[in-house]
Amino acid sequence: MRTVTFGMNISIDGYCDHTAFSPDQEVHDYFTQMMDEVDLIFFGRVMYELMFPYWADVAKNKSGTADEIRFAQKLTAIERVVVSRSLHSTDDKTRIVRSDPSKELLRLKQQPGKKISVDSLSMLAELIEADLIDEFNLVVHPVMIGKGRRLLDVANLNQNLNLKLNDTILFKSGSVALHYLKR
Structure with missing residues (x-):
């Protein structure tokens, strides 16, 4: 059975607003290296729309720092599933799932392959309750935001x-990168 991992940038006060962080080369390299073990990313719609087309444009146009370009190229090369009832179309590496994310993730987890990376705050509690998340990779940034979405x-x-x-x-x-395993 495949391992399902959840990764997220987070502030000291528990917020996950990507616009509040300025990841440096080391953090980009950390997430890029994590993707060496991943062959599928399982997105919620909001996170998918935050990540794409931004990183796809960086990969295509090489419009970032060297570490951002490496991250973008690795991210955009991986197959993706996005769970959404409202999204109408995606790129050719992304498949849309309309309902029951837990059932779909369990099905994918039972297939052969590398790790599956979950990138969704909205589905996190449901996927934890369904006992589908095996690892948590949190990068805690030295900033307090005081607003936005929290992890749960x-x-x-x-x-x-x-x-x-x-x-x-x-x-x-x-x-600080914290790597936790489910007991």
Whole structure:
């Protein structure tokens, strides 16, 4: 069975607003290296629309720093699934799923392949409750935002999810990567 991993940038006060962070080369390289183990990204619509077409344009036009271009090229090369009832079309590497994200992720998890990366705050609690997330990769940035979406903003878990810290990386910027495994 494939491993499902969740990764997210987060502020010290628990917010996940991508516009509030300025990832440096080390953080970009960290996420780029994580994608070496991934062959499918499972998006919610909001996160998909934040990531694409922005990173696709960076990859195509080479319109960023060297580390941003490497990240963009790696990201756009991976097959994607986006869960959405309102999205009408996507690029050729992305398939739209209209309902039941837990059922679809379980189906994908049972297929052979590398890791599946989940990139969605809106579905996170549902996927945790369905026992589908195996790893959490959080990069905590040294900033307090005080507004926006939190990691589990829209839902409550029915029970605690106990995790085991597997690894930490301290970046020169003061950001910290925390890699947790489900117990």
